[in-house]
Amino acid sequence: xxxxxVTIFPSFFDSPLRxxxxxxxxxxxxxxxxxxxxxxxxxxxxxxxxxxxxxxxAGMVMKPEPxxxxxxxxxxxxxxxxxVLLSPQGRLWRQALVREYGTRPGMILVCGRxxxxxxxxxxxxxxxxxxxxxYVLTGGETAALxxxxxxxxxxxxxxxxxxxxxxxxxxxxxxxxPHYTRPAEFRGRAVPEVLLSGDHAAIARWRRRxxxxxxxxxxxxxxxxAELSADDLKLLEEIRGADDRGC
Ligand code: ADE
Numbered sequence: 001x002x003x004x005x006v007t008i009f010p011s012f013f014d015s016p017l018r019x020x021x022x023x024x025x026x027x028x029x030x031x032x033x034x035x036x037x038x039x040x041x042x043x044x045x046x047x048x049x050x051x052x053x054x055x056x057x058a059g060m061v062m063k064p065e066p067x068x069x070x071x072x073x074x075x076x077x078x079x080x081x082x083x084v085l086l087s088p089q090g091r092l093w094r095q096a097l098v099r100e101y102g103t104r105p106g107m108i109l110v111c112g113r114x115x116x117x118x119x120x121x122x123x124x125x126x127x128x129x130x131x132x133x134x135y136v137l138t139g140g141e142t143a144a145l146x147x148x149x150x151x152x153x154x155x156x157x158x159x160x161x162x163x164x165x166x167x168x169x170x171x172x173x174x175x176x177x178p179h180y181t182r183p184a185e186f187r188g189r190a191v192p193e194v195l196l197s198g199d200h201a202a203i204a205r206w207r208r209r210x211x212x213x214x215x216x217x218x219x220x221x222x223x224x225x226a227e228l229s230a231d232d233l234k235l236l237e238e239i240r241g242a243d244d245r246g247c
Pocket of ligand 1: 087131135
């Protein structure tokens with residue numbers, strides 16, 4: 001998958017893209033991530049990318065000319081890519097959307113700054129506006145990294161252990177179950193016995209039950225949208241019953 005990132009702070013991406021799973025996937029050619037300095041697409045001597053808003057008011061707006069030049073070039077180079085503007089006004093980025101983007105041929109990520117981008121860029125060149133949460137970041141760079149990391153995980157060959165991505169989807173919409181490693185007992189706290197049993201079916205059932213329990217306790221609103229089987233509903237009933245009894 002090819003991912004293009006358009007930013008006025010290209011060095012922001014140096015370290016995150018030089019580390020770990022993403023870096024290794026780029027080295028193997030599974031991912032092709034290119035960071036573009038928006039200033040390289042300016043035509044004026046001072047390489048200006050922003051200007052005052054028409055109508056007055058605080059802050060600056062990203063000018064249309066360099067963004068049009070950058071996006072027209074990159075759409076040609078990365079055909080089929082979805083052009084995404086990162087902004088707090090966008091559609092909320094959730095795992096279901098992550099999975100959908102994982103099947104697309106590419107992304108062009110536009111990192112917004114200042115008060116926003118000139119509306120004509122959005123109208124003419126942006127396919128989708130995405131927000132990573134209901135808060136305001138200084139710019140879209142951090143959000144772009146979130147998209148890169150989450151979508152990259154879906155691309156076959158990026159994560160060394162495909163079971164780990166399959167597990168993300170098995171537990172889709174639920175919080176994760178607890179994890180333990182050695183020693184089996186530490187400072188008087190024992191690892192749940194079932195995890196030492198070698199009984200894979202029992203372990204899977206325990207993990208599912210704990211995922212449901214964590215979700216019910218911490219994010220109950222997620223249960224309404226999660227894909228739950230008849231077994232899950234039974235487990236939830238049991239958990240609710242146990243909670244009512246104070247277990
Ligand atoms: N830019 C500023 N805030 C943002 C957010 N919450 N998501 C995506 N891009 C942003």
